[in-house]
Amino acid sequence: MSDSYLPHHGDDGYRVTAYDLDLEYIPHTGRLAGRATVHAVARRNLPALGLDLGPFKLHKVLVDGRRPARFTHRAGKLRITPDRTVPAGTAFTVEVRYQGVPRPVRTREWGELGWEQLDEGALVAAQPHGAPSWFPCNDRLDDKALYRIAMTAPTPYTVIANGRLTSRTSAASTTRWVYEQSAPMATYLATVQIGPYERVAVPGADGHGVPQSAAVPRPLLARFAHDFARQHQMIDLFEERFGPYPFEDYTVVVTADDLDVPVEAEGLAVFGANHVDGARGSERLIAHELAHQWFGNSLTVADWRHIWLNEGFAKYAEWLWSEASGGPSAAVLAARSRARIALLPQDLRLADPGLRRLFDDRVYERGALTLHALRTVIGDPAFTALLREWTEVHRHGLVTTEGFTALAERHAGAGRLDGLFRTWLYEKRLPELPSPDPAPGSAPAPRTTVQPTG
Incomplete structure (x- = not known):
């Protein structure tokens, strides 16, 4: 099933198991060249398949290392026709050899995404769909894979990529850096950072x-x-x-x-x-x-409409850190946040904000407020137990709003949170924050105190 916000990205006819990227970058020209090998398994019979890729020059496309496959490449889609249909359940590889100056993906909503040329070097910031700006991929949230990223760059430059650095080899004026990411990763989280x-x-x-x-x-x-x-x-x-x-x-x-x-x-x-x-x-x-x-990288949303599970949780982590490190408590920060967004239009549904509002400040703030309301109602011990189970059960997997609310209901007791989730997640009007339950042990309280440093 395609993503509800980005339905034209990716191909659900196969799943990727691993990407092997062997690239070379020349900073003064901005040129990127290399070979990308995609290891995949067909979900159904595949007479043809697609990859997402920006406007590079393609030299060759091979399927299973046989003779070059027929392909077309336009409008960000590389469409490949193997010399024979790939049967359902069959493992196969696609090798793409390409070069060019990477161009970021331009969007109306968020500007430029993906590969970005710096004054010295480059960076990749691909969320939500900038990955095709630098490598051919099945650009879907629900197709997490393993990665090997090899990048050759001039020796004065350092290359950072996802995973563990497994080798670094210098020859003449260049150095080849090889990283391996052993945990499944969504395409938008793949990156290289190059600079002095x-x-x-x-x-x-x-x-x-x-x-x-x-x-x-x-x-x-x-x-x-x-x-x-x-x-x-x-x-x-x-x-x-x-x-x-x-x-x-x-x-x-x-x-x-x-x-x-x-x-x-x-x-x-x-x-x-x-x-x-x-x-x-x-x-x-x-x-x-x-x-x-934890929230976004290990637990990746199954569809972009669940974005609050990334940004609301990360925002609430800011409040937890403030609370533990001697700053304002989460309760104080929540009250300030609610007062701030109460002045903004009440036209956002947190559980489905829409593509244009994917990174709206209200997604971050209202997401954190939802978590604070939940913590206030069920108490600190149950809230922590809920989050720890959430990250353990879905480690390196996919998550949804419905999955989180169901788990929260189990920790709180059936039916106890129906009104809370309905008003905070599905209604546009901003609710009031609940008052702490006066029962012993149920009010939020920091569990860790951080000693000042420096």
Whole structure:
């Protein structure tokens, strides 16, 4: 079934098991060239199949390594006709050799998405459908796959990609970096970050259970060291609240360029130079992007209409961090948030905001308010138990609003939350926040206190 907001993306005739990308990038020209091998299994008999891909020059398309397949490539779609039908249930490969200067996907709603040329290097920020700007893919939320990403770039540049760095080989003036992502990943979360970065450890993270590293321009190292000094404490808090960190490691990239907003990808997050001020002015955003590793990256929405399960949860993680680190409590922040969005038009349905409003501030704020209302009604212990079960049951899988509300009902008691979810998720009018239940142990209370650092 296609995504309700992006029905023309992807092909439901097969599922991808793995992508193997072997690419070369030349910064001064912006040229990208390489070979992409897509490993897949046919869901039905396939006389033809499609991949999403931007306006590159294609040299060859092979199916199962046999003679070149016939193909057409226009309007962002690569349509391939193998020399014989691929039977249902059969594993097959598609190899695409291509080159060109990547162009971001232009949208009316969110500007340019995907591959972006920086002053020195490049970054990829593909949410929600920018992945075809740099590799051929089945660009669907519900088709998560494993990845191997090899990128060759000039030796002065550092390359960061999803997963674990398995090799780095220098030859003459170039270096080839190979990363392997062993957890299933949606196409929009695949990324490469290329620039003259210094690889450093995250302050205070030595010996932490989650390996943490960073790639930072040398002039920003001192400010980075201060601003990210409490990231390891955020992980501790979120593991207590949300369950174990879902990936092998976590990497932060800080670009030398300013960015409008930070960007999450699977196992890493990207910040602009403007988010590192040496005064922790963007610490809430550090918490927000980290929380996406649970909500969005491990637990990926099955359809973009469920976006509040990503952004509302990450926004609420900001409030949990504030509460635990000596800032305003979640209750105070929720009251401020409700007062703020009460002044905005009441025309958004959180459980189905529409494509144009996918990243509307009200999705973030009202999503967090929904979670705070739920926490207030069922109490802190039940709320934490709910979130931990949610992330455990759906680890590296797909989630829906209906799945979350059903699990919440089980934790709260059948029928207890019908009115809460109806008004917060499905009605446009902004509800009042509920008052805490006076019963002992039911009111929200922080469970972790973070000691000041630096």
